[in-house]
Amino acid sequence: MGQVLFWTLAAAALGFGYLVFRVDSMARATFALLASFLAVAGEVLLLGLGYLGVVIALMMVVEMVVMAVFMVMFMMNPAGLVPMTMVHNKAGSAAIAIGTFVALAAGVLVVDWPTRVGEPAPDVTLALGEALMGGQMLTMMTLGVALFATIVATVVLSTARGRYRDEP
């Protein structure tokens, strides 16, 4: 079952990744990329990393929707919205994508993996949190709040000059 799921998701991730370069619509390219990412999130879930898998899905959906908006905005075809292709160095970007995949996939096969010692933590989410935040809790917290305050401040400043300028 796990094997079947793994190969199905792997094929889906690659297939949708390939489609990103094939389709002639920015919207389709973006959502093909999202489908590819969701397949990867499925692979992470298969590894038993529930939190990471679900968070990848959550972040990628939000990210790809925002990206769709920006892509359509920046790469608009003056003739209209559909069709619209990623004409900016398609061959180059495809070559980089395929090259990266081949290099990483070759790495997986070539590397001499160590045999497993020890057991996975009973609560992998907790272990992940400890690993990320353990010694640097204060730094991370300060950074997080600072970053977030910056985002809020930026939004507040930019909305003041919106379409309805005189509105309170």
Place this chain on the structure above:
Amino acid sequence: MADPSVLPWYAALLLPVLLGGVTWLALVGDALFAGERAAVAAPGREVARLLVGQRRRTVASDALLGRVGGAVLPVAALLAAAVLPLGERPVADLSVGVVWFNAMEVLAWAAVWLVGWGANSAPAMVGGYRFVAQGLAYELPHMFAIITAALGAESLRLTTIVEAQRDLWFVVVMPVAFAVYLLSAAAMAFWGPFDAPVARDVAGGAAAELSGVDRLVFAGGRWLLLVVAAAMAVPLFLGGGAGPLLPAWAWVAVKTAAVLALLLWLRHRFPTVRVDRFVPFAWVVLIPLTIAQALAVALVVLGGA
């Protein structure tokens, strides 16, 4: 063999039926609020009308994306409902249930944009873009409200969150988070006063070009999303199935009905809020409020430990 912490496998098959039934009742309730005649038959009439209606085709539409977007709405709602404790146990008791629920909810974001984009129609696209533009202002307070409940229980698992409310419901401990959750849950289902993405001023917005079965799937998915978001308030803030006399499932049903009734009332009582007023309010008031609420709960949790 049977794991006592989850429902048997056939519950997964019953879940859509159950959810559909609750949604049907919510539709009847909505028709009652609207003062329609023969409210009990209202959803049946509408479903029949849409099923026999013709699908509208627009010039140079992206039918694939549009239909995928429409289909994602009900599917996301069903997947989100999988972690919902129906009584004491959910269909899937994920250790990261809260995050799963939120991840499924944000799929609606992509779905509405896709539906709006797919039709190749200006009002539809305006509607889709509206939802994306408002999305963060809804999602961030929503996320903080949900995370506050998880923080109070020190777990992302919904059954543990329910367990943690045995003595005191979270609605008492974190009233701000509860209120923000209700508001943002309605907003995430682009509902009630937050229905700008499908509002009348853009001729129905994202749904402008939908007719026939396409509209049925879209509208049905939106209703399901609202029902699931309302039902999720029960395990997060209202103690799940806890209550005297009645069994757990009955209490879940009663509380869900109460939350749903509140959301329906909200929709009929208030007009669509102006987006350019609500978004600054969300960023400047709601988000700091929810962060302060989370901080307060964190201090209580740390003090108790």
